[in-house]
Amino acid sequence: MTGQFVPDNLDAALWENIEPFANDLLERGLNCSNCLEGLIRDASNLAEHISEAGALLYIGMTCNTDSEEKKGAFLDFVSNVRPKLSEFSDSLNRRIVGHPSLDDLSDRYDLMIRAMKTDLEIFCKENIPLGVEQTKLITEAQAIKGAMTVDFDGEERTLPQMSGYLESNDRSEREAAWSAVVERRMLDSERLSEIFDELVGIRHQIALNAGFDSYTHYMFRAMHRFDYNIEDCLEFHESIEAVCMPLLRGINDERRDCLEITRLAPWDVNEKTGFGPDIHGLPPLRPFQTADEMVAKLSVMFHGMSGDLGGKFDKLVEMDTLDLDTRKGKAPGGYQYYLEKSRVPFIFMNAAGLQGDLETMIHEAGHAFHSLYCGHLELIDERGYPIEFAEVASMSMELLTQTGWDMFYPDGEADRARKTHLEGVVFLLPWIATIDSFQHWVYANPGHSRQERSEAWLSIRDRFGSDMDWGGHSAFREVSWQQQGHLYGAPFYYIEYGIAQLGALQLWQTHRKDSQKALNDYAEAMSLGNTRTLPDLFSAAGLTLGFDEAHLASLIGEVDEAMVGIKA
Ligand SMILES: [Zn+2]
Structure with missing residues (x-):
């Protein structure tokens, strides 16, 4: 690439630095035959700088939720740069879409123009300050959760650190740990509800401002869901109920019988992941002690799968863009954030030595591979893969690496880890249906009371949840949706995990028969970035996009078979 429009050292955290370039894009003459393409290229270059500046501020804040300075810097960007940026993007989109030579552009730009037209359709200036308000509230919720610690077992511990106790074989220790976390969560529950x-x-x-009758309809457009609709999501929920719930109940029954209890409690099994103490009384799986050890072993594992993946993983380590250990003052969860200008993926997580942490790291590495595979694409829009497919990259990596987990378990316990992970697949789909159904209900009933919200949540949990005795914790159960950060920070972003899991399971099916073919399909489809529609990306990886019961049953049937195989 020659002659970048924006100098490499531009500080794009400040609007005053961005403004001259933005004005140039809005005002320059566009009379030559290639002018429109030049405009799109330069706009992409500017967008890379702004995206990276925002990413670095977000990363800085989530790595230090207790730093007022980092939080202030991020919120400055949110309130000063983002509003001007959305107005600018809207004007630029209008300029491009309204240009007389738009139809002369090659089909390379078709998907980009479709997205621009959709963004224009939903844009509304009055929504800009509301977007800022929204981000402030999300940031507050994140800070509240990041600050949560409990005094347990003689030390102050983060909530990710507390997860380890929920795998303890001592039921009273599990109950004490679970209750300590719940008591801590309940202290902030009122504010989180507000x-x-x-x-x-x-x-x-x-x-309403954008001319939609509900936030659901608005979001289906805003999230560029061109290839499936609300009815497809509802059909998917029904398929999950029919196919996964009988298996989930069977797994729970086995757990209950092996633990020799009459009914499971929330400290016997994690509702979302299916994790819990080993049902045969074996000590918890502990695949690594430090994040460094995990990274070193993962490098060997990925090299064992292919030189390509191994090389890509080593690149992540060399670039030193990993923040993996859990500590106080770090936002919960894990994410991969691609730095668009440097074309470097950053990985954030809270590793505490659990099998679930290993899976999170592999998941985020899958996102990073995706970013690296499509990093050669020139324009930021061409690299901005759809999230439904992004999660195929990450969720399939969890399944495809299963055969390589033995190095984390020299004592032959990898089978246990694999079985736990497959059970996790069976548990996660009903959880996805739960969160998605809940959001459909919440935004279809925007005037609901808290009481109605709790009732809706509990009835959805009855449909997709485990049969458990909540004892005296019913107040927590009613607000237990608060734990799912997406409901705050990324509304409606959840069904994507389910759609992607169906793709990931198909890649895994291929991998079981022919591992090289699965890895080739993976590389080929991921390197397409955002240059194909979602159904075409699925087919590029040899996958079908579908929501019906028969399709789901064929995939989950193989998961069941694999679990039975491990038991034998
Ligand atoms: Zn992901």
């Missing part, structure tokens, strides 16, 4: 109330109000208003 924040959610405010978010629902703001989001409904955003939809």
Whole structure:
């Protein structure tokens, strides 16, 4: 690439630095035959700088939720740069879409123009300050959760550190750990409910302002869901109920019988992941002690799969863009954030030595591979793969690496880890249906009371949840949706995990028969970035996009078979 429009050292965290370039894009003459393409290329270059500046501020904040300075810097960007940026993007989109030579552009730009037209359709200036309000509330919710620690077993511990106790074989220790976490969560539950109330109000208003009757309809457009609709999601929920729930109940029954208890409690099995103490009383799986050890072993494992993946993983380590260990003042969860200008993936997580942490790291590495595979594409829009397919990259990596987990378990316990992970697949789909159904209900009923919200949540949990005795913790159960950060920070972003899991399971099926073919399909489809529609990306990887019961049953049937195989 020669002659970049924006100098490499531009500080794009400040609007005053961005403005001259933005004005140039809005005002320059466009009379030559290649002018429109030149404009798109330069706009992409500017967008890379701004995206990376925002990413670095977000990373800085989530790595230090207790730093007022980092939080202030991120919120400055949110309130000063983002509003001007959305107005600018709208004007630029209008300029491009309205240009007389638009139809002369090659089909390379078709998907980009489709996305621009959709963004223009939903844009509304009154929504800009509401977007800022929204981000402030999300940031507050994140800070509240990041600050949560409990005094347990003689030390102050983060909540990710507490997960380890929930795998303990001592039931009373599990109950004590679970209760300590719940008591801590309940201290902030009122404020988290208020924040959610405010978010629902703001989001409904955003939809009305943009001319939609509900936030659901607005979001299906805003998230560029061109290839499936609300009915498909509802059909998917039904397929999950029919196919996964009988298996989930069977896994729970086995757990209950092996633990020799009459009914499971929330400290016997994690509702979302299916994790819990080993049912045969074996000590918890501990694949690594430090994040460094995990990284070193993963490098060997990925090299064992292919030189290509091994090389890509080593690149992540060399670039030193990993923040993996859990500590106080770090936001919960894990994510991969691609630095668009440097074309470097950053990985964030809270590793505490659990099997679930290993899976998270492999998941985020899958996102990073995806970013690296399509990093050669010139324009930021061409690299901005759809999230439904992004999660195929990450979720399939969890399944494809299963055969390589032995190095984390020299004592032959990898089979246990594999079985736990496959059970996790069976548990996760009903959880996805739960979160998605809940969001459909919340935004279809924006004027709901907290009481109604709790009732809706509990009835959805009855449909997709485990049969458990909640004892005296019913108040927590009613607000247990608060743990799912996506409900705050990424509304409606959840069904994607389910759609992607169906793709990931198909890649895994291929991998079981022919591992090289699966890895080739993976590389080929991921390197397409965002240059194909979602159904075409699925077919490029040899996958079918579908929501019906028969399709799901064929995939989950193979998961069941594999679990039975491990038991034998
Ligand atoms: Zn992911």
